[in-house]
Amino acid sequence: MRILLGVTGGIAAYKAVLLLRLLREQGHAVRVIPTRSALEFVGAPTFEALSGEPVSTEVFDDVPGVQHVALGKGADLVIVAPATADFMARAVAGLADDLLTTTLLAARCPVVLAPAMHTEMWDHAATRSNVATLRERGVHVIEPASGRLTGVDTGPGRLPEPEDIAREALSLVDPSSVGAVPQDLAGRRVVVSAGGTREPIDPVRFIGNRSSGRQGVALAQAAAARGADVTLVAANLAQDVTDQVDAARGAAGRLACSVVSVESTAELRSAVRAAGTEADVVVMAAAVADFRPAATPDAKIKKVPGHGPAPIELVENPDILAELAHERLRSDQVVVGFAAETGDASGSVLDHGRTKARRKGADLIAVNAVGSGRGFGTDSNEVTLLDGAGDVVGHASGTKREVADAVWDAVVKLLP
Numbered sequence: 234m235r236i237l238l239g240v241t242g243g244i245a246a247y248k249a250v251l252l253l254r255l256l257r258e259q260g261h262a263v264r265v266i267p268t269r270s271a272l273e274f275v276g277a278p279t280f281e282a283l284s285g286e287p288v289s290t291e292v293f294d295d296v297p298g299v300q301h302v303a304l305g306k307g308a309d310l311v312i313v314a315p316a317t318a319d320f321m322a323r324a325v326a327g328l329a330d331d332l333l334t335t336t337l338l339a340a341r342c343p344v345v346l347a348p349a350m351h352t353e354m355w356d357h358a359a360t361r362s363n364v365a366t367l368r369e370r371g372v373h374v375i376e377p378a379s380g381r382l383t384g385v386d387t388g389p390g391r392l393p394e395p396e397d398i399a400r401e402a403l404s405l406v407d408p409s410s411v412g413a414v415p416q417d418l419a420g421r422r423v424v425v426s427a428g429g430t431r432e433p434i435d436p437v438r439f440i441g442n443r444s445s446g447r448q449g450v451a452l453a454q455a456a457a458a459r460g461a462d463v464t465l466v467a468a469n470l471a472q473d474v475t476d477q478v479d480a481a482r483g484a485a486g487r488l489a490c491s492v493v494s495v496e497s498t499a500e501l502r503s504a505v506r507a508a509g510t511e512a513d514v515v516v517m518a519a520a521v522a523d524f525r526p527a528a529t530p531d532a533k534i535k536k537v538p539g540h541g542p543a544p545i546e547l548v549e550n551p552d553i554l555a556e557l558a559h560e561r562l563r564s565d566q567v568v569v570g571f572a573a574e575t576g577d578a579s580g581s582v583l584d585h586g587r588t589k590a591r592r593k594g595a596d597l598i599a600v601n602a603v604g605s606g607r608g609f610g611t612d613s614n615e616v617t618l619l620d621g622a623g624d625v626v627g628h629a630s631g632t633k634r635e636v637a638d639a640v641w642d643a644v645v646k647l648l649p
């Protein structure tokens with residue numbers, strides 16, 4: 234397929250690079266047409282190198298080729314991602330002052346816009362009206378995802394994940410292309426735990442951890458896209474990850490799964506085991522507390538000035554993953570764990586991962602290095618996959634969704 238990828242000037246322009254790579258990997262010819270302001274965010278050489286095609290923003294760059302007409306007429310699909318509020322306003326007005334807007338006027342193929350902006354801008358009456366006008370004209374405007382925006386703020390306006398944009402856009406031209414995502418988990422039931430447990434100290438306090446749930450949710454989304462029937466056991470996901478799950482469940486086809494929300498290790502264990510009895514695969518991506526307070530008083534523990542803190546006695550939690558691996562709730566069930574490690578004097582990240590793989594008895598352990606900004610709360614991850622004997626069977630790095638797909642690739646090989 235010949236695809237034109239318009240990129241406009243928003244911070245999410247960096248995700249257009251991933252979308253470009255994905256479309257190229259799927260065998261499509263892609264020409265990138267950025268706006269001038271898009272190039273403030275991502276340089277033309279990046280787009281040129283990944284597309285293998287020249288990049289220009291202006292109609293005057295290749296006048297003999299009459300590019301502003303030829304590009305639009307020769308395309309099978311136009312995707313603009315991210316599409317800013319300004320770009321959509323210009324498209325509504327029919328402006329033609331750069332290569333992207335002129336191309337849009339010349340194109341007669343399906344046009345897909347993936348807006349990305351702050352929630353206030355997305356909700357503004359001008360943007361709402363522009364989106365409605367574009368939709369009336371037959372332009373396919375993808376609903377933005379809900380989640381983390383540029384800064385610490387969250388809400389609707391986030392650019393959907395490149396995989397989701399590609400799937401939605403390609404399915405408009407060729408519905409069978411949705412099969413481009415291998416349906417190798419079709420008919421399989423999978424359980425994924427995500428997030429981090431909270432162990433109550435008293436009615437207001439808890440012992441918790443920094444897990445956002447991003448990797449677990451990516452695993453659930455990837456499994457659903459590959460045809461699995463997914464149960465996501467969600468432990469205290471970060472707000473933007475919860476928003477992402479809600480938005481994905483609302484949009485048909487993005488995340489078909491049931492969600493069970495839990496707080497403590499005990500609740501997570503019950504939920505995973507309940508869903509796990511029927512599951513072909515259980516993936517424990519949640520960060521589970523190893524210890525919990527021995528007792529949880531009904532009333533808030535009082536501070537007594539002048540006295541030291543009351544000691545909190547801890548008892549060990551069951552190791553849910555090890556239990557699942559040793560008991561096997563169902564024969565042939567594949568059990569997968571994660572091991573977030575920091576290296577130390579007694580061994581490297583991988584050494585600790587190997588020891589853990591042998592101890593837990595899971596079929597697959599994804600070991601990742603954490604600390605110094607790595608692993609927790611970020612959009613990317615890097616893991617080494619070990620089998621139950623601690624031998625390396627794979628390696629994956631990239632977005633958490635790419636890592637999720639690599640984990641499922643390894644799981645599929647283990648399924649009977």
Ligand code: C5P
Nearest residue numbers: 517519521550551552553554570571572
């Ligand atoms: O031992 P550690 O917590 O590093 O092991 C991580 C793996 O074990 C993860 O897959 C996590 O979900 C799982 N785990 C568990 N129950 C515990 C502790 C960890 O299932 N009590």
